[in-house]
Structures are given as C-alpha cells and as structure tokens.
Amino acid sequence: MASPFGAYTANAEGHRFINCDYWSGQMMLEVYKELNSGNGPVHLKMYHLDDDTIAEIESILWANERPSRGRFHEGRGESYRTHGVEMNISEIGLCSGHSASGVWVNERAETTVPDLYAAGDMASVPHNYMIGAFVYGRIAEENATDYLQGLEHPEPNAHFLAAEQARIYHPLTQPNGIPHTQVEYKLRRLVNDYLQPPKSPHKMAIGLEKFVAYTDTLTGMGARDPHELMRCNEIHFIRDCAEMAVRASLYRKETRWGLYHYRLDYPDRNDTEWFCHVNLKKSESGEMTLFKRPVEPYIVDVDLKEEVYDVAVR
Numbered sequence: 001m002a003s004p005f006g007a008y009t010a011n012a013e014g015h016r017f018i019n020c021d022y023w024s025g026q027m028m029l030e031v032y033k034e035l036n037s038g039n040g041p042v043h044l045k046m047y048h049l050d051d052d053t054i055a056e057i058e059s060i061l062w063a064n065e066r067p068s069r070g071r072f073h074e075g076r077g078e079s080y081r082t083h084g085v086e087m088n089i090s091e092i093g094l095c096s097g098h099s100a101s102g103v104w105v106n107e108r109a110e111t112t113v114p115d116l117y118a119a120g121d122m123a124s125v126p127h128n129y130m131i132g133a134f135v136y137g138r139i140a141e142e143n144a145t146d147y148l149q150g151l152e153h154p155e156p157n158a159h160f161l162a163a164e165q166a167r168i169y170h171p172l173t174q175p176n177g178i179p180h181t182q183v184e185y186k187l188r189r190l191v192n193d194y195l196q197p198p199k200s201p202h203k204m205a206i207g208l209e210k211f212v213a214y215t216d217t218l219t220g221m222g223a224r225d226p227h228e229l230m231r232c233n234e235i236h237f238i239r240d241c242a243e244m245a246v247r248a249s250l251y252r253k254e255t256r257w258g259l260y261h262y263r264l265d266y267p268d269r270n271d272t273e274w275f276c277h278v279n280l281k282k283s284e285s286g287e288m289t290l291f292k293r294p295v296e297p298y299i300v301d302v303d304l305k306e307e308v309y310d311v312a313v314r
C-alpha cells in the first residue's frame, strides 16, 4: 500500500533495482539476485518522502492493515523517516491468492469432483487476491444455487461419514501423541530445505521421499482439544500440498515465473514443451498422476511483447 505514495524497494545503498514493485515470481527473482549480489539486504524505502506523506502511510498501515506494526518499529527505535524496512524472502507459500496453483476449477467454479465448487485462495485462479475471491465466490455461489434447484435431496452415505469422522478425530484418541507444533515445525523445515527455489532435482527427489514418509509421523500426532485437532488436520493439508508441489516441480522440466520455478538443471524457459498447465489428479488406485493441460486463449487483447517482464536467471 506504500508504493502508490512513492515508496519503493531499494538495496542497501538506497538504489532502486526492481522493474515492477508488484508481487510476482519475476519480482522475487530480482530480489533474490540483489540479496545474493553483495548489495543486500534490501528494504522498503520511504525516508525520501515528505513528512505528510509518511504520516498518511503510517495512519493507513498502523490503524488498518497491520495494527501491531507501529509498536513493532517503536520497540526497535526505528522510524520510516530515517530507516528503511528490511525485507527478505519468506518461506514458501504453497497455494493461496499470491500463487498460480490450487484446486482446478473451470469458469463456472466447478471442480472435477461432481457437486463441489471452489473459489478464493484455494482455487486455481492465479493471482486473484481479495477481489478475485469476491468475484469468483459470487460466480461459485450463483452456479451452485442454479445447480441445487434441480437436485433431489441426496441421502448421505453413513458408512463414508463414519469413516471420515474416525479419520479426522483420530488425534483425539491419543492426546499424548506427538504435539502438532513439533510436527508442523519439522514439515515446514523440510519444505524450505528441499523445495525452496532455486530448485535442485536431487534435493526435490529427497524432499519427495521425506514428504511421502511423513504420512507415518502424522498418524502419531495427538490432540487434547478441538483447537489442536484443527491444527493436526491442517498439517495433513500442508503435507498433501508439499507432495503435490514437489511432484509438479519435478515434472515441469524448465524454468518459468522467475524465482518461483527456477530449476537449476533447466534454467531456460521452454515454451515449445511447457507453455501449458501442469495438473495433478488422483488415479483409480489413489496415486497422484500428472498431465499437461493446454492454456486457454486470451479473451481480451494482450500485447505479449509489450507486457513481457522476464528477468533472466543468470
């Protein structure tokens, strides 16, 4: 929110080095290169702005978006008038509005599971953020409501429900099992150690083995209350996403989206073979299988030569 007021990302010498401050894999690659160039660390620079502008940024940022931020800086004796806000590359976000991944949906927000609709961060509507979540949420709601009109009330499958309940509630049966905090911490470390770009095929292969084997650790988790039970189940989702991400990353043998899919063994983009989606689905036997899906043509005029923002990896 500070950028429209004139703030920008600068290196340790105070110089701008990013072409476009908006979030993307290309932008992350520019940050990554600067951090590793001897010009790091990098920071959000505001100290060149006038006092009124900085006060306006503070009032929006501290009163609205990040209420604890003002106290955070005060505690460290920092001011936007004299200091940049140091920035770094965070841990990997496997899904969410900032990514180009998620559950496959069509233009009606239908998933490939009959009767199930998806929108927002968990649906694969790349870079949709809040506006996209609102718009796609409405599309999903309208289509699901239409669909429901013609539907007979289905009888739930009692056997399926009982099996699902047993699976989800399992951690409550062993309250002294492994604490969810430890299981989550280790899993996040494995993701960061083996899947963090630039991506090495050998590290990813080790990561894949570890994510698959981690299923056993998850069955040892214990929960003492509903909150811990929720955390345990979230860790299952993190593991599933990690396995899907590493399988898809190994499958796509090229580099694309700047830092996000920078493969050390395939450092170039290869539109001939990889200008496509990589999808995963569950086979009849329950295995994850991968396949390519063509990209739909643009429905608005886009000058791809004009719009290109392609940072070289080397």
Ligand SMILES: Cc1cc2nc3c(=O)[nH]c(=O)nc-3n(C[C@H](O)[C@H](O)[C@H](O)COP(=O)(O)OP(=O)(O)OC[C@H]3O[C@@H](n4cnc5c(N)ncnc54)[C@H](O)[C@@H]3O)c2cc1C
Pocket (backbone or CB within 6 Å): 096, 097, 098, 119, 120, 121, 122, 128, 129, 130, 131, 133
């Ligand atoms: C740090 C940060 C900054 C961002 N800044 C911006 C910005 O400036 N502008 C912008 O447009 N977007 C921004 N975004 C993105 C935006 O916040 C998200 O795209 C948007 O909130 C997604 O909405 P959603 O409803 O899909 O998901 P969420 O807002 O994540 O809602 C999902 C809800 O489901 C609940 N839930 C999860 N599991 C279960 C379960 N099993 N049972 C019941 N409930 C469950 C969760 O608790 C949560 O409340 C930002 C995101 C982050 C993380």
